[in-house]
Amino acid sequence: MPIVSLLASLFSGGATMFDFAIVGSGVSGARIAYELTAGGAKCLMIEAGKVFDHTNYPPDELGYTGRMFWGGGIEISQDGGLGFLRGKCLGGTSVVNQADLNRFDVLAWDDWRDRSGIDYFNLDEMTPLYDHLDSRLVSNQIAPEDYNRNARLFIESFEKCGYHWAPILRAQSDCKFDRGSDCIVCLGGCPRDSKQSAVVTLIPTARKQGLEIETEFAVDHLDDTGPSVKIRGTQRGEKREVEAARVVLAAGSFGNTTLLHRCEEIGRKLPALGTRFTCHPQRMTYGIHDEPVGSHKGPLQSVESHDDRLRSAGLKLENVFAPPIATSLLLPGFGMQHVALMKKYRYFSGMEVVIRDDPVGELKIDRKGNLIRAKTLTAADRAKVKLGLEIATEMHHSVGAREVIHCEQEFGLHLMGGCPIGTDAKTSVVDPRFQVHGHPKLIAADSSIFPSAPGINPSFTIMAMSYLASKKLLEA
């Protein structure tokens, strides 16, 4: 690889030539940066957001919503029905999510293998990747004695209604719940660095291994027609151009798809670009209890559904809660009726219905190059939502909720697809070697390549695929 950079630099007029430029710094970009720099590659990581760490995370919900999320806090589907949240900072969404580590099951892998035609999508071949990553990650389950009352009500409701639950494995080290820590704060970055986000783990190590990092650099064009790839964009108002032998697209479903669409000479040759967008649409439900529940205190998310019937139905129930601004937007009504509900905030339990949606969403761009998120729930999706809400309502009542609220605003936190992986260039964007079809200098291994919604939190599998992609790149 160094020889490629040297040769390419002879044509580049003396500008720094990298072996790899990695666009995006979330779990995929960080994993690939770590593996490639460990293998001796000269890498540049490009991130559109700013650098935050435990010394300067914004102190509250309003502070982090604007500063650390795309769109000033939320991005909306074309029909206005779905809100999407994605992190915009060094470390990406791994800084602002709940760091759940879930492995895909046979159901997910079989579906992916059928849709993509890729044989290595099976439990036998993917398990060693998970095991390797597991051995190198700091992870924990919340101890039962630390469960907050929301978790206890969730468990009780599952047991009363005859469903199975399980503790969540999270990439966290030491949250100090015994000292009164409240995880809800960590939705804007973890002030203890307990959350094992990319900015705490892989990025510092990759930097020690030689990774260079450019932030506040929004990439808007790629030119891979020459011996190397020219990467163009804007950094703090100034036009920038950098060059690399190859580019790893790790900007997620929205970022990768937008970028490839904007590069007309690339995008128009990819008939499947923008297809199979999914997002695990979520609907929040609240139970209102007579006694305070304090769902915002302590660990935010300790347990989740782990039930074959729910899995087969394309459903997952999550034990989760939201901070006040988000809650106020989720709750129906306005005026006195609305504030009267908000006054009961401490009396709410929370249960989220998450569905495995059909892969029919589409990501396109308008004339200005802005992303259009065409995503409407299908009839089958709606049936799943209806069933999930019925089950959640039964569960809330089983543990004494006086009233159950179904929040109508739907949102998606797992943004997947747009550049689906597969063997057929007519129906996929990325090939089994993680290269964009017809563009071997462009690589992608993040959630954008998901061929369908797995119905399982995607983070750990993004890491696994990124690790696999790194191995293939280093072997090449």
Add this chain to the structure above:
Amino acid sequence: MTNPSRYLTNGQFRGLLKLGDVFAPGGGGFPSFSELGCGEHVDEVLEYLPEDDRKALAMLLGLLRWTPKFKVRWLVRLLEFAPRVPGPPGNALRLLRTGLKGVAMSLYFSGRKGQHYSGRTPLEIIEYYVTVYTEDIAPTGGGDDLEKAAT
């Protein structure tokens, strides 16, 4: 309340206050949106919006400035039906709802208050107090190095 915003005209700012008072009219122990003075912090919301979205929101607030309050209330009531309205009219209502309810509630439940308000904020009224134990964390760390390394 004088207009502190870099992004809104005086008229648009007054539209924000009117909108906010429809969403949060006060009562039940809560201050109204105007009384709270949270509108003084509107730029914390606007600064991070994409420019097209910010301009569209500002224009809407400007229209609300001249709309009688009872009609603003009708509009907000109509927006509550947005999730259930099909087709393009529903699309428009849902986008409108996200924008208008978003700006009003983001400010009202932000914990921010105006310089002349001395009462409890809505976050204090709902007793939202959260913290993370950090006394064992060093004040500097990998982040400082990353800040210096990243350009």
